[in-house]
Amino acid sequence: MAVTAPASAPSRAAVVSIHRRSASREDEGGSDVDAWHRLAEIKVPVTVACGGFDVPFIVSRGRELAGLLPGGRYRELPGRAHQPYLEDPGQVADLLLDALAAT
Secondary structure, three states: OOOOOOOOHHHHHHHHHHHHHHHHHHHOOOOOOOOHHHHHHOOOOEEEEEEOOOOHHHHHHHHHHHHHOOOEEEEEEOOOOOOHHHHOHHHHHHHHHHHHHOO
């Protein structure tokens, strides 16, 4: 059974609100983990993927992360939200196979 992103605007607004509240600490550096300065040390290709329906904060951080990784690339999974591996395992499997084939 595939799970899709909330179709109605009020449902999507509720999900975004929940994610904003939980992400605000990380956005402020509240996660107590700061490894951004060490990203250049990663010497293997990295694919960063986000669902197209995920909250904007997560998507922008994913793009930023991929841009800072020496071998980073960003992939957006259209029609998916925060847990694409549950929403569409086949799409995620294809993404993984593509990433492995690119190495």
